[in-house]
Amino acid sequence: MSxxxxxMVQLAYQGLRAADIAHDAAADTALFLALAEADGLASHGLARVAQYAGHAKHGRVNAQAKAKVHAYKAASAVVxxxxxxxFPAIKTATDLSVRLANSQGVGVVAVKNTxxxxxxxxxxxxxxxxxxVSILLGNTPAAMPMAGGKKALFGTNPLAAAFPVKGKDPLVIDMSLSAVARGKLLVASKKGESIPEGWxxxxxxxxxxxxxxGLKGLMVPLGGDKGALLALIIELLAVGLSGSQFSYEADTFFAMNGNKPRLGQLLITIDPGLSGAATYNKRIAAFLAMLASDDGIRLPGQRRFAQRAQAMRxxxxxxxxxxxxxxSGISKRWTN
Incomplete structure (x- = not known):
């Protein structure tokens, strides 16, 4: 059924509210989960409603939380x-980082306890x-080993960067540092499907x-040892600058019982006019023209935007x- x-927003919202999650947090979260479905990213879509609701019911999430902003210096802050x-905390941090970049040229916002x-x-x-220009990185519960190790130490530690393109959709580069996002295992589990070897x-x-x-074991790092070292960089940035918990201190998302994960993220937002807005636009346009000359090139983010447009129709x-x-969770208010 389509x-x-x-x-999708309403279904996710009702599912979250049935777990007594506050209106604003449920509304923000439902919007992003529905957007993930529209973008063809089901691993981060409505499949997460039961997980979030269960965590709220089992005390792993503060259902009534309201993000607090702590200013640090002119161009930086902690949320x-x-x-x-x-979602509400990072939405607040994103808006704040843009305002800081507008006034200071750059905005650096660390996010903690999420x-x-x-x-x-x-x-x-x-x-x-x-x-x-925007960069976001963060840690997740431990699922990958350090280079040469066998213990889960790092999360899949996602990283995203986006670059504005005058008159067009931005370039959006988005990836986790495991061979695949761990949420794909969740989707396969719910569908009763197997996963390819190497995940x-x-x-x-x-x-x-x-x-x-796989959910009980380890994720394979993207690119082997190099992926593990990139995860280390993100771990140190996300936790070191926010004061959050390291990945190995956070219990898995894939269990209802456990601790509050208290993870961290870091947003870096940059005004692209450092060398002049015209210069930035000119250089980006030249690069895109070069890419267009190579048949078969797919710009990062474009497939996602095409999928979204189709979904909206x-x-x-x-x-x-x-x-x-x-x-079922709505009718039972996630009591089982």
Missing amino acids: HSFNE DGQDGLA HHFGVAGHFTEAAARAGY ALNAEGKPTTDPNE AGVTVNDTVVLEIN
């Missing part, structure tokens, strides 16, 4: 998510559409095609299991 964008869902933050590129895209390892460190075994077929799960 769902319109507004129907405390107060152990709530991440939760799973969905599609990182959605926040950088918003800043880029406002005319700013994950089981608890004994052996390759597995069972998504449930025709709706999205949401996994039946996910819809039933949310509706």
Whole structure:
């Protein structure tokens, strides 16, 4: 069954409110989850409603949290998510970083005490559409080993960057540092499907095609040791500058019981007019022209935007299991 964008927002919102999550947090979160579905990123879409609701019911998320802003210096600040869902806090941080970049040339905002933050590129895209270069990175519960190690130490630690393009959609580069996003294992589990070998390892460190075994084990780092070292950089930036918990201190998202993850993110927003707005626009245009001369090139973010446009016209077929799960949670208020 196809769902319109507004129907997906309402379904996610009702599912979150049934877990007593505050109106504003539920509304912000539902919007981003529906946008992930529209972009074809089901691993970060409505499949997360039951997870977030369960965490709220089991005390892993502060359902009534309101983000607090602490100014530091002229171009920097810290946003405390107060152990709530991440979306309201990072939305606040994104808006703040844009305002700082507008007045100071750059805005650096660390975010602390948050939760799973969905599609990182959605926040950088918003800043880029406002005319700013934007970078967002953050840590997640431990799922990958350090180079040469066998213990889960780092999260999949997403990284996104977006660059405004005059008169066109921005360039949005968005990736996690595991071979695939861990949420893809969640989707495969809900569908009862296997996963390709090379995505994950089981608890004994052996390759597995069972998504449930992969969720209990390790994710394979993107590019091997280099991916693990990039995850280390993000870990130190996200935690060191925000005062949040390291990935190994946060219990997995894929269990209802556990601690408050208290993860961290870092936003860096830059006014592209450092060398003059005209210069930036000219250099970006020249690069895009060079890319266009190479047949088969796909610009980062363009497939996502095309998928979104199609979804806004025709709706999205949401996994039946996910819809039933949310509706059941609404009727039972996630008591089971």
